[in-house]
Amino acid sequence: MRTHPFSRLLIAAALGSTLALAPLTASAYDGELFSLKNRWENTVTDMPANQREGTLRALASEAENLASQHPNEAEVLIWQGIVLASYARERGGLGALGTAGDARDVLERAIEIDPQGGNGSAYVTLGALYDRAPGRPLGFGNSNTAERMFQRALEIRPDGIDVNYYYAAFLKEEGNTQAAREHAERAVNGTARDSRQASDEALRQDAEALLQML
Numbered sequence: 330m331r332t333h334p335f336s337r338l339l340i341a342a343a344l345g346s347t348l349a350l351a352p353l354t355a356s357a358y359d360g361e362l363f364s365l366k367n368r369w370e371n372t373v374t375d376m377p378a379n380q381r382e383g384t385l386r387a388l389a390s391e392a393e394n395l396a397s398q399h400p401n402e403a404e405v406l407i408w409q410g411i412v413l414a415s416y417a418r419e420r421g422g423l424g425a426l427g428t429a430g431d432a433r434d435v436l437e438r439a440i441e442i443d444p445q446g447g448n449g450s451a452y453v454t455l456g457a458l459y460d461r462a463p464g465r466p467l468g469f470g471n472s473n474t475a476e477r478m479f480q481r482a483l484e485i486r487p488d489g490i491d492v493n494y495y496y497a498a499f500l501k502e503e504g505n506t507q508a509a510r511e512h513a514e515r516a517v518n519g520t521a522r523d524s525r526q527a528s529d530e531a532l533r534q535d536a537e538a539l540l541q542m543l
Contacts, residue, residue, distance in 0.1 A: 358395075358398075358399060358402075358405075361395055362395065362404065362405060362408060365388065365391065365392060365395065365408055365412070366408060366524065366525075368384075368388060369385075369388060369408070369411065369412055369415065370525065370527050370528050371527075372384050372385060372388065372415075373415055373528060373531075374527045374528055374531050375527070381419050382416070382419040382420060385412065385415050385416040385419055386416055388412045388416070389409075389412050389413050389416045389428075392405075392408060392409040392412045392413070393409060395409070396409045396435070401442060402442075403439045403440075403442040403443035403446075403447060403451075404439075404443075404447055406435050406436070406438055406439035406442070407435075407436065407439045407443075407446070407447040407450055407451045407454075409435050410432045410433075410435040410436035410439065410451065410454060411432075411450070411454055413428055413429075413431050413432035413435065414429065414432040414436075414454050414457070414458055416428055417429040417432060417458075423463075423467065426462065426463070426467070426468050429458055429462050429468070429469075430468075430469060432454070432458060433455065433458050433459075433469065436451045436454055436455050436458075437455070439451050440452070440455075445485055446481070446482070446485065448485060448486055449481070449482040449483075449485035449486040449489060449492060450482075450491075452478045452479070452481045452482035452485070452492075453478070453479070453482045453489070453491050453492045453495055455475075455478040456475045456476075456478035456479040456482065456492075456495060456496070456499070457475075457495050458475075459471050459472075459474040459475035459478060460472065460475035460495075460499050460502075472499075472503065475499060476499070479492060479495065479496040479499060482496075483496065487515075488515065488519050488520065489519060489522075490516045490519035490520070490521060490529045490532050490533050490536070491516075491525075491528075491529060491532055493512045493513070493515040493516035493519060493536070494512075494513065494516040494532045494533075494535055494536045494539070496512045497509045497510075497511075497512035497513040497516060497536065497539055498539060500512060501539065501542070501543065506543055509539075509543055510540065510543045513536045513539045513540045513543060514536075514540065516532065516533060516536035517533055517536045517537055517540065519533070521533070
């Protein structure tokens with residue numbers, strides 16, 4: 330079991346306005362989530378490193394508020410989990426374990442609602458969390474569980490840049506260089522999602538850098 334710190338997770342958009350006390354309409358909910366996704370993406374791809382932690386902390390709070398309004402919406406829970414995972418990565422160290430555990434719990438609840446995990450996104454983030462968290466007794470990290478999460482994501486979205494990059498990084502650390510190279514190449518040749526263009530392109534560059542080390 331590895332006990333190294335969190336790596337960069339998939340993980341720049343926050344809710345654009347204060348949540349109303351009354352339930353949101355469908356269109357308002359879509360708009361709030363769209364704003365959350367965009368600010369998350371801007372944060373993790375464009376914001377200076379010394380500003381990301383505070384911004385992600387605020388995003389996590391706003392995502393929690395949105396999830397409290399829509400506790401049974403898998404997509405809302407998935408994005409809460411992604412934001413929390415990103416915040417845990419920025420915090421780093423043992424102090425981030427509680428946040429990482431919250432991200433895990435939210436994502437696993439989302440999968441209970443939507444077994445496809447938001448087209449695999451929940452499984453990718455869970456795989457990275459289980460891979461990078463310290464193992465017991467300090468944390469919940471588990472290589473076997475990480476492997477299962479990545480494999481499930483690949484079944485859903487085999488050509489995804491994100492899943493192939495993070496799985497390649499996992500395989501490299503496990504010592505499986507040949508398979509790591511294969512998945513890094515698939516990440517480089519993958520198609521960026523319209524809704525995650527900037528972050529997917531950043532991961533493509535990471536995959537290219539990883540290939541140089543394999």
